[in-house]
Amino acid sequence: MKSNNRIAAIDIGTNSFHLVIVELQQNNSFKLLDKQREVIRLGSHKGEDLSVISEGEIEKAVDILKNYKMLAEHYGASVRAVATSAVREAENKDKFVKTVKEKTGIDIEVIDGRTEAKLIFYGIMNAIDVTEKNVLCLDIGGGSSEFIYAEKGNPVITESVKIGAVRLSKKFFPDFILRKDSIEACQSYVEAQITYIKNLIEGKKIDQVIGASGTIVAAAILVQELFNKPVKKSINKLSFTSDELNFVYREIINRKTPAERISLPGMELKRADIIPAGIIILKTIFDLFGIKNITLSEYALREGIIYETILKQSTVKN
Template sequence: MEKDKKVALIDMGTNTFHLLITQIKSGSEPLDLVKIKEPVKLGEGGISHGEITPAAYARALNTLKHFKALIEQHGAEEIKAMATSAVRNAANGPDLIRDIATETGIPVETIDGDLEAELIYDGVKSALEIGYEKSLIMDIGGGSVEFIICNDHQIFWKQSFEIGAQRLLDKFFITDPLEEHAIEALKLYLQNQLEPLAEAIERCKPTVLIGSSGTFDTLCDIDSKRKGLDREQDCCPEADLALADFYEIYEDILRKKRSERLAIPGMLEMRVDMIVMAIILIDYVLENYTLNKIRVSAYALKEGMLYRLLHQERS
């Protein structure tokens, strides 16, 4: 590596925007200076119609301006920003990218689902040792869900599905709490949408589910609060979530309305509705693909960006 430097990494997700500012030093581990997430809800109100609404558009621009101020404050010399499902599928996505560049000077790359899955894999590998046996990584976003069958050494199969939690909310969240027939309709929809995943599972036979960040972090936070523990993600980016604990939380969330869900210790306001769709999706995957364990990685796409940057620097 030529010299020490500070880098800023931005993940423009459909629900949440993440900023990671890191100091890279020769011969030592990167030092995180800033790690924040903002509930931009870029897909809210428009993702199912292939557009970003004016309100969401404005939230995105304001958030990037805030990020730029933090980047300048910390003196980051390099900025990498990536946009995912909401931007890549919106008719006005290119307009947003152009306006971000004009108003903040931040160049944003809109990435496809394949690269998104690869970066998530790199991020998860930074958080935990996957091991030799095959695992299924699952990353639930607002716009898309990425599945990666892998071990520590390679990806055997990967695919991004445009069935993220905001899309499912728009389609199935008719009553709150959800009625049983809506849950069954959602599971039938997932069965049809996830046929390629079912074929890959049959072929590769992973046995462990690795949940990547987002909803899985929130589930671990809820689980910790229920047990009277404090979970510190930065100190330990890996966690286990027992199947029995997941199903206790699952049953509790499904029978509650929004105000009651919000009162659950560990719940985040930004996830209070989407988590309903996400846990049904997790249940569907556990139920149908014979996975006997849940591991959780607090790292995802932005840490995958950092992983690649470090390996480029060192090669």
């Protein structure tokens, strides 16, 4: 029995799938009932860039989504599933969406980059109060990175760039082994891709830089471990400095293979292969934008999906 006050939001990303199930409260806030995360790479096995989702990836995706659907049904939650970079770019996008619908009953919304950026911001503003500040928000995913500049809670610039930890690993480190020329090529490429965003926000006042998801969360956890900081229950509002990031960057780049990187305290096993590309993106953004400090948001795209769904429901009611 579905209740219209429970929502299951599914984020079909390039490096992982996320599920959050929430119960809506009186004041349009929500209470977390359950959450799941599965690492799955879409578009990483075949074709150039992220151009093809392989048969094996489709099968694994269907298995994960079947489980997510069962969990949503257990809670009586309505399902809203959103797919980002890898699916929107895949040549066989339609086949992927159709197969998932046939085998799981889940309708997937494939969203464009700007919509993704806006939903990420909706998530962030529910985790951190940004109503009185001008903020720059960053989210480095597997296939793309999102940049949001917001003034007092209003997103003014929402941009998505085709740089992500899986995409750039495939492009510059296909065997996940680091070489000096590949590292330099990757840095130059990232800089070339994001210079226009730097120009867009040039001269704008930034009170706070906020980061969400994948690479940025992984970097924060590595900082916590490598600097022996007290472990907190939640990553929300954790922060780290450019100096701390530079230290983590050096530790990662000096370890040429995934096997060497796994030994780093705080390194997630399934991220050791793609973390160099992610950390190069993050450090290049820090350097280019002159960022000194970043604060983490526990909420991102999936909570943004929930917030937007609540907004839509309250509009319909009114």
